[in-house]
């Protein structure tokens with residue numbers, strides 16, 4: 001019978017992998033199961049692990065590119081190594097490597113990675129064998145100290161393809177595959193609970209590695225979603241990351257991974273004076289597209305474009321109503337009764353029912369009359385909703401569907417009144433609005449007028465500013481639909497983002513400056529400042 005020490009010694013000699021088996025029982029179990037017909041471990045859920053293994057050809061292309069750029073690492077870290085394709089490419093490409101560390105949470109991949117390395121050396125017995133540590137561990141619990149102790153002055157390469165999954169997707173799956181610091185981006189209040197609190201696990205892992213190894217000599221090269229790269233570049237000044245020579249080389253994720261997302265190879269040099277911009281190019285052709293990132297304290301999607309009106313909006317742009325209960329809250333009216341998305345027909349008092357526009361309704365220059373309606377249960381966030389009793393039909397309808405309201409997953413509704421909504425305030429009831437969709441890849445602003453003497457509401461995929469008079473709205477609407485605004489938006493928005501237009505982007509349009517450029521109507525600003533104090537960001 002072979003002892004574990006003997007087996008491990010032999011395997012280390014053959015393929016460089018340290019501690020191939022951790023205990024006797026593991027060795028026996030593997031031996032038994034290799035002889036049996038069933039798989040060694042059951043498959044864990046791929047979605048939970050953001051599991052998109054890099055094909056060997058792509059991994060080889062990445063390491064070849066790095067080599068051609070003069071990289072020659074001595075220590076390599078693959079933080080979520082999967083089946084080890086990057087480790088194999090490293091073994092094939094870099095002769096100077098002395099140590100490799102691979103970490104992987106899924107046992108089946110962890111074993112596959114070790115056997116892949118063994119297989120590699122069976123086929124390439126004369127290749128140099130570095131010290132290889134493949135560890136079955138959760139990267140969020142992993143202590144980087146062992147790796148740190150190994151690096152010293154050596155050239156480091158952090159390479160890989162961290163999980164493609166977001167914290168909110170994981171929460172929806174009730175998955176525990178999350179870092180403890182779930183608000184690592186340090187957003188406050190509602191931002192932390194909604195859109196802005198959402199982050200890619202890959203972003204967390206990348207930043208953790210840069211925090212831990214940023215001051216080591218070396219490089220990082222990760223395949224990640226474009227949003228992850230954008231967010232990292234955005235956070236460089238805040239996190240004071242010591243990185244430079246940032247590159248984003250776009251890949252075809254559909255071809256490589258069979259998924260329709262925008263992704264790229266992100267690479268950077270560690271231990272440098274911080275650079276806050278990134279060069280974007282094509283991974284396959286090396287054709288350069290642009291530089292994006294920070295310029296004069298402004299974050300731009302295209303750095304070359306300077307724009308005079310990039311400043312602060314004098315108005316507060318608002319997101320439309322958020323209720324997360326469209327089955328009950330989105331209604332149509334056929335002239336006789338209301339109908340909801342559950343196919344139910346019913347009557348309601350008019351009082352709380354308002355016309356509703358969604359992103360798809362904003363394609364026209366002036367919004368068309370809408371057949372969609374919504375129930376506005378609160379006039380401001382947090383309003384006590386018990387007053388709805390005075391509208392018995394509305395109250396009964398909402399109560400009949402209280403279970404659907406209570407099933408809303410987002411934590412913003414926890415502990416709030418029944419039928420609570422967000423994105424509501426005085427501004428929602430302004431009669432004239434200028435709106436834009438956050439979802440569509442256009443820079444076109446739509447004028448929204450009241451319908452049946454009621455202000456029109458927008459859903460939470462839209463952003464808007466509201467006005468008391470048509471004259472005011474038309475004046476601003478004309479300013480917004482000009483080339484200069486379109487150019488600004490093009491240079492500060494990312495076309496591959498889920499929401500190309502966001503409140504942050506709209507808040508950068510300095511309309512007062514634009515008005516000056518276009519031949520100011522000073523009286524307009526005087527009037528509007530008098531009558532719309534609540535609208536102006538100055539007063540918010």
Ligand SMILES: C[S@@+](CC[C@H](N)C(=O)[O-])C[C@H]1O[C@@H](n2cnc3c(N)ncnc32)[C@H](O)[C@@H]1O
Pocket residue numbers: 048049050051052053054055079080081082083084085086103104105106109137138139140160161162163164177
């Ligand atoms: C996108 S795949 C890439 C795998 C490998 N890096 C490659 O390029 O082929 C992400 C890998 O991360 C692993 N993973 C997910 N969550 C992890 C965690 N918390 N700790 C370590 N590995 C994890 C998955 O099991 C999967 O193998």
